[in-house]
Amino acid sequence: MRINKFLAECGLSSRRKCETFVLEKRVKVNGKTITELSTEVGANDIVTVDDIRVAPIKKHVYIMMNKPKGYICSASDEHDRKTVLDLIKDHNERIFPVGRLDYDTEGLLILTTDGDLANRISHPRNEISKTYIAKVEGAVDEALIDKLRGGVVIDGTKTKKCRIKLLEFKNGMSRYEVIISEGRNRQVRKMFESINKEVVFLKRVAIGDLRLRGLRRGEYRDLYPEEVNYLKMV
Numbered sequence: 047m048r049i050n051k052f053l054a055e056c057g058l059s060s061r062r063k064c065e066t067f068v069l070e071k072r073v074k075v076n077g078k079t080i081t082e083l084s085t086e087v088g089a090n091d092i093v094t095v096d097d098i099r100v101a102p103i104k105k106h107v108y109i110m111m112n113k114p115k116g117y118i119c120s121a122s123d124e125h126d127r128k129t130v131l132d133l134i135k136d137h138n139e140r141i142f143p144v145g146r147l148d149y150d151t152e153g154l155l156i157l158t159t160d161g162d163l164a165n166r167i168s169h170p171r172n173e174i175s176k177t178y179i180a181k182v183e184g185a186v187d188e189a190l191i192d193k194l195r196g197g198v199v200i201d202g203t204k205t206k207k208c209r210i211k212l213l214e215f216k217n218g219m220s221r222y223e224v225i226i227s228e229g230r231n232r233q234v235r236k237m238f239e240s241i242n243k244e245v246v247f248l249k250r251v252a253i254g255d256l257r258l259r260g261l262r263r264g265e266y267r268d269l270y271p272e273e274v275n276y277l278k279m280v
Contacts, residue, residue: 049073049085049093054161055102057140058095061165072096106160107139108274111266112258113155119143130155133264144168145229153178153250154258156277157266163277167253173206173227174280177252178234180222182243185215190241191222200236208237219246254280 047055053064053073065083067073073080074094075087087093093100113119117128121142130143134157144156144164158164167174191212197205209225224234235245251258256273269277 047087048083049075049080049087050083051162052087052093052102053095053100054165056093056100057103057106057142057159057161058100059142059164060144060161060168062169063142064161067095103139103159106163107137107141107158108160108163108269108277109134109137109141109157109266110256110258110261110269110273111155111157112261112263113147113152114263115150115152118149119146119155130157133266146231147250148232148235151248151250152263153248154253154256155250156253156269163274166280167277168229170228172280174254175225175227175252176229176250177257178224178226179213179247179249179251180224180234180238180245181247182220182222182238182245184218184220184243186220186241186243190243193241194237198237198240200230200233200240205230205233205237253277 049068050061050064053067054061058064068080068083071079071081072095075085076092111130113130117130120129121131123129131141134141139159141157141159144158145168147153147155156167166172191210195208195210197207206228211223213221213223226233234248238245256276261267
C-alpha cells in the first residue's frame with residue numbers, strides 16, 4: 047500500500063494532506079525517515095509520524111456538523127482561533143474536517159477519520175456539487191449573474207460553469223442559491239467580488255444530495271449508514 051493511502055487509513059488526514067507529512071520528513075518506516083511518495087508499506091512494517099506509531103483504523107467515524115461562524119476548519123491554529131474540533135465533545139478519535147469552510151462561513155461540514163472518503167469528496171476530478179446560500183446587499187443585475195454562471199477569473203484561473211438562482215429580494219438584500227462543482231479557497235465570495243458585490247452571509251447547505259437538516263449552529267451528529275454509503279458512491 048502506498049504511504050499516503052496507509053496514513054489516510056490511519057485517520058491522519060486526506061491522502062493529499064498525508065503526502066505533505068512525507069515531504070516534511072515527519073514519517074519513518076521501520077525507523078528510517080522516508081521522503082518518496084511512492085514508498086510502499088506492508089502489514090509488518092512499523093510506521094511512525096513525528097515518532098508516534100500509527101496504524102489503520104478498523105472502524106471509521108463519520109460526522110455531519112452545522113459549522114458556525116468564528117471557527118476554522120483545522121485541527122489547530124497558529125493564531126489560537128477556535129477550530130471545529132473544539133465543538134466535538136464525545137469522540138476521542140483523530141477526526142479531521144473534509145475540505146474547508148472559511149472562518150466567516152457556516153453550514154454543512156463533514157468530519158471523519160476516513161482519508162479515502164475525504165479524498166473522494168474533496169478531489170476536483172470528482173466534481174461533487176456543493177450548494178450554498180449567499181446573501182448580498184442590494185439588487186444584482188441579471189447580466190452580472192449570467193457572467194458568474196459562465197465562469198469568471200479568480201486568482202488567475204477561470205471558474206467552472208455553475209448554477210445560480212435568485213431565491214428572494216427582501217429588505218434590500220438579494221438571497222441566492224449557488225451550486226458549484228469546485229472547492230477553491232473562498233470561491234463563492236471571490237466570484238461575487240469579481241462583479242463588485244460583497245457576500246455578507248454564506249452558508250453551505252448541501253454536498254451532492256446530502257443536505258444539512260435538523261442541526262442548529264454548532265451541533266453535529268453521526269452520519270446515517272445510508273448517508274455514508276451515498277458519499278462513498280457519489
